[in-house]
Amino acid sequence: MVTLSQTHRTIDAIWRMESAKLIASLTRMLRDVGVAEDLAQDALVIALERWPETGIPDNPGAWLMTTAKRRAIDLMRRTKLRDQKYVEIARGMEYKEEDIDQALDGEIGDDLLRLVFMTCHPVLSPNARVALTLRLLCGLTTDEIARSFLVAESTIAQRIVRAKRTLRAEKVPFKVPTGEQRKKRLSAVLEVIYLMFNEGYSATSGDHWIRPLLCQEALRLGRVLSEIAPHESEVYGLVALMEIQSSRFKTRVSATGEPVLLMDQNRAKWDRLLIRRGLAALKRSQELGSTLGPYALQAAISACHAEAPTADETDWIRIAALYEALSRATPSPIIELNRAVAISMAFGPSFGLQIVDELSGEPSLKRYHLLPSVRGDLLVKLGRFGEARTEFQRAASMTRNDREKELLLNRANECES
Amino acid sequence: MRFMMIVKATTDSEAGVMPSQELIDAMQKYNEELVKAGVLLAADGLQPTSSGIRISYPEPGEKPKVMDGPFTEAKELIAGYTLIEVKSREEAIEWALRMPDPHGYGQGEIELRQVFELEDVVANPESLAKEATLRKQVKEQKKGW
Numbered sequence: 015m016v017t018l019s020q021t022h023r024t025i026d027a028i029w030r031m032e033s034a035k036l037i038a039s040l041t042r043m044l045r046d047v048g049v050a051e052d053l054a055q056d057a058l059v060i061a062l063e064r065w066p067e068t069g070i071p072d073n074p075g076a077w078l079m080t081t082a083k084r085r086a087i088d089l090m091r092r093t094k095l096r097d098q099k100y101v102e103i104a105r106g107m108e109y110k111e112e113d114i115d116q117a118l119d120g121e122i123g124d125d126l127l128r129l130v131f132m133t134c135h136p137v138l139s140p141n142a143r144v145a146l147t148l149r150l151l152c153g154l155t156t157d158e159i160a161r162s163f164l165v166a167e168s169t170i171a172q173r174i175v176r177a178k179r180t181l182r183a184e185k186v187p188f189k190v191p192t193g194e195q196r197k198k199r200l201s202a203v204l205e206v207i208y209l210m211f212n213e214g215y216s217a218t219s220g221d222h223w224i225r226p227l228l229c230q231e232a233l234r235l236g237r238v239l240s241e242i243a244p245h246e247s248e249v250y251g252l253v254a255l256m257e258i259q260s261s262r263f264k265t266r267v268s269a270t271g272e273p274v275l276l277m278d279q280n281r282a283k284w285d286r287l288l289i290r291r292g293l294a295a296l297k298r299s300q301e302l303g304s305t306l307g308p309y310a311l312q313a314a315i316s317a318c319h320a321e322a323p324t325a326d327e328t329d330w331i332r333i334a335a336l337y338e339a340l341s342r343a344t345p346s347p348i349i350e351l352n353r354a355v356a357i358s359m360a361f362g363p364s365f366g367l368q369i370v371d372e373l374s375g376e377p378s379l380k381r382y383h384l385l386p387s388v389r390g391d392l393l394v395k396l397g398r399f400g401e402a403r404t405e406f407q408r409a410a411s412m413t414r415n416d417r418e419k420e421l422l423l424n425r426a427n428e429c430e431s
Numbered sequence: 432m433r434f435m436m437i438v439k440a441t442t443d444s445e446a447g448v449m450p451s452q453e454l455i456d457a458m459q460k461y462n463e464e465l466v467k468a469g470v471l472l473a474a475d476g477l478q479p480t481s482s483g484i485r486i487s488y489p490e491p492g493e494k495p496k497v498m499d500g501p502f503t504e505a506k507e508l509i510a511g512y513t514l515i516e517v518k519s520r521e522e523a524i525e526w527a528l529r530m531p532d533p534h535g536y537g538q539g540e541i542e543l544r545q546v547f548e549l550e551d552v553v554a555n556p557e558s559l560a561k562e563a564t565l566r567k568q569v570k571e572q573k574k575g576w
Contacts, residue, residue: 392486
């Protein structure tokens with residue numbers, strides 16, 4: 015016996031599977047992502063009313079599409095083609111009405127790609143891009159997005175409404191950019207996905223160390239993107255990076271909830287399947303690009319760790335070299351800091367400390383807790399415990415993550431004995 | 432959450448009869464859909480049990496019994512699997528329902544099983560002990576290399 019709530023849960027699942035395709039196809043017809051989403055939602059509401067009685071149709075995606083399209087036609091009749099926008103919509107509809115199947119099937123990948131370029135458009139703030147992408151491409155509810163970011167649902171709802179309004183006001187086209195523009199815009203898309211992933215992977219505040227939903231969604235979206243933009247080296251680079259980082263998802267926190275550093279993690283529990291997938295994506299990225307981009311380089315670094323059977327066997331010389339390449343591709347003090355760690359592991363702590371000391375005047379690292387934390391670590395290795403303790407205490411006062419703070423204070427205390 | 436869609440063996444799959452081109456095409460299309468949706472983690476078809484080996488422990492504490500295939504009772508056997516990562520149990524069922532009938536002659540059967548997540552077992556002291564052993568083994572393996 016199928017209960018009503020069971021049917022609703024099934025419809026939720028179908029929505030998650032179909033909504034992005036639905037919204038993408040409707041946006042192509044209507045040229046307005048806001049209206050497209052409304053119509054797709056209308057179709058969902060109708061499904062929620064009817065399916066519990068009629069049963070779920072054999073091809074629920076096509077059913078939702080047809081229903082949404084009918085709503086689109088109704089909408090146009092109601093407005094009687096009064097304004098120019100709907101005349102254009104009507105033109106698009108006439109053209110597309112004949113082949114729903116094609117709209118659902120053939121060009122769907124292209125439509126999804128156009129949609130992701132739209133939701134990740136630079137006219138939107140980074141926060142708005144993430145929220146809109148999660149909503150339209152991942153099919154998450156406003157509530158789910160709000161919970162993932164630990165903010166009020168109304169905040170996310172407003173952010174999404176405003177984002178759609180901005181896209182309309184700025185007349186952001188539903189198309190994949192070409193030429194030089196494409197490269198720039200693609201990196202904006204990748205940035206949104208990685209932001210999403212990182213938000214889930216390393217919570218910046220509160221005691222939630224991991225917020226897995228965002229990581230899973232980012233990874234899934236990355237995998238989708240690698241299918242619809244299959245010739246982009248950096249897309250595979252980002253997928254590789256996320257797959258490999260995800261392989262350590264469950265070893266990052268101890269049974270008692272404390273964070274476990276990469277070198278201390280139990281490698282036997284790393285997810286071999288994800289590592290294999292990550293290495294395959296990295297290989298593909300290397301085949302597609304003559305020089306590796308920032309994501310592929312980070313993935314290559316991550317791969318060095320994944321491939322080392324034990325922490326002691328890590329190829330630090332290679333990692334140091336990759337960090338140098340990364341530092342050249344995207345110069346940043348944070349990458350320099352990481353390079354310092356790699357150099358110290360490869361050639362000794364005093365070499366690493368030199369680089370760290372050069373970074374001490376860096377204004378952008380003034381509030382970055384990992385600078386004193388790394389410095390403290392190197393000082394411990396050099397036997398300078400007094401100085402190390404001060405650094406760990408400083409780092410602890412800078413982090414907003416409760417668990418990390420605890421870890422750092424413990425290290426400070428260890429320096430005393 | 433991860434689910435394994437297990438395709439059960441049939442008389443044909445056990446006899447090594449290749450599936451029809453139509454079914455192969457349909458399966459391929461289905462797998463592409465899974466890939467495009469970003470949910471496919473792994474998928475493989477298995478050789479018939481005629482090349483399989485079964486290891487059983489009829490006597491507790493005694494040496495295992497090793498038996499060469501083929502094995503009987505096709506419905507109890509596995510012909511292939513597809514591992515997917517989805518957000519809900521319902522989504523897994525929906526994907527499984529979209530898989531083509533893996534046989535077509537009334538013997539087609541797909542079994543859907545959820546994969547244990549680490550957190551499902553981690554609180555168990557027994558599994559924590561196991562993990563420590565595993566860690567030690569990895570260390571010793573390393574020494575052997």
